[in-house]
Amino acid sequence: MKRSAAASAEPDRQSKPLERYVRILELLTAYPDGLLAGEIEQILNLPKTTVNRLLHALEASDLITANRKRGGRYFTGKRLNRVLYSETGWIEIATRRRLKELAETAHETCFITRRFQDRIESVAMESPDASVGIYVTPGHILPWHATASGKLLTAMARQLPPMEGLERFSDNTIIDPVELKNTLAEIRASGYAIERSEHVIGLGTVVVPIVCGSEPDIVYGLGLTGPEQRVMDRIEENIALLREAASHFAAILTIRRPVSAA
Structure with missing residues (x-):
């Protein structure tokens, strides 16, 4: 039995880099006290190296920010906040x-x-x-x-x-x-x-x-x-x-x- 186009596309959508960026942004908007990189890895079930790469890219674009005084927790950044x-x-x-x-x-x-x-x-x-x-x-x-x-x-x-x-x-x-x-x-x-x-x-x-x-x-x-x-x-x-x-x-x-x- 053939799977529908939508069903067959779902795994691909979840694995694409853009989807991973979006999921991190969605996650941080839900947690005002921020999240550690390890917590993001656990919630999204992604490898540590992948999460670190995504976080660095988002931080470089000012979409998220890391507060080093709070143990390196990540928060939504000024560019994302302007939209929110x-x-x-x-x-x-x-x-x-x-x-x-x-x-x-x-x-x-x-x-x-x-x-x-x-x-x-x-x-x-x-x-x-x-x-x-x-x-x-x-x-x-x-x-x-x-x-x-x-x-x-x-x-x-x-x-x-x-x-x-x-x-x-x-x-x-x-x-x-x-x-x-x-x-x-x-x-x-x-x-x-x-x-x-x-x-x-x-x-x-x-x-x-x-x-x-x-x-x-x-x-x-x-x-x-x-x-x-x-x-x-x-x-x-x-x-x-x-x-x-x-x-x-x-x-x-x-x-x-x-x-x-x-």
Whole structure:
């Protein structure tokens, strides 16, 4: 009896080099704490020499990285992470319940933003007041120099963006390069950023960083926004509330459930 074309092609597919590279990448995305080369050999049932060759090739392409301080464990690399983190729907789903609880406690719109490539964007939001929440609706791009999220995540970045020709949204918008650099330095020192009618007149916002594990870059911010006077009257309380909640969101954003490699 003849085997189907699909069935006869399966062993060849599993043995091809490209398939082996893909299986290693799939495996590492499932284990946030990384894997040793020996563990990868065991899970994929491949020879040590083959695994070492594949790992070296993937590492040379920045698709994976090895942390020598953690016993040589392998993790997903910066090029692969750019692909993995380009989609944000999972963040909305994973953070919805806690974000809703935070919004109810603060009595303000609460949201998560992130820095991705050259933009700052809102990725999750829960609001008791839709008229305020519209400004941080998921998918909304935020000007880096005129919003609390933009200033915070820019301040935490390794390289600052150009500071010429920035748009003025209100009389409070900072567009002077020297003043902006000083503001970013103050944010790095204090660990939070505020916005007072700089982007939207009458709106006040405060944002703190979400520090995810051992990641060198801070790419997520947790904030709340509402009428400026109300937010600023409770600024210390709001900062404390956000800082306490940020650790819970950090745990959520770094979770990756192990899955079968088969």
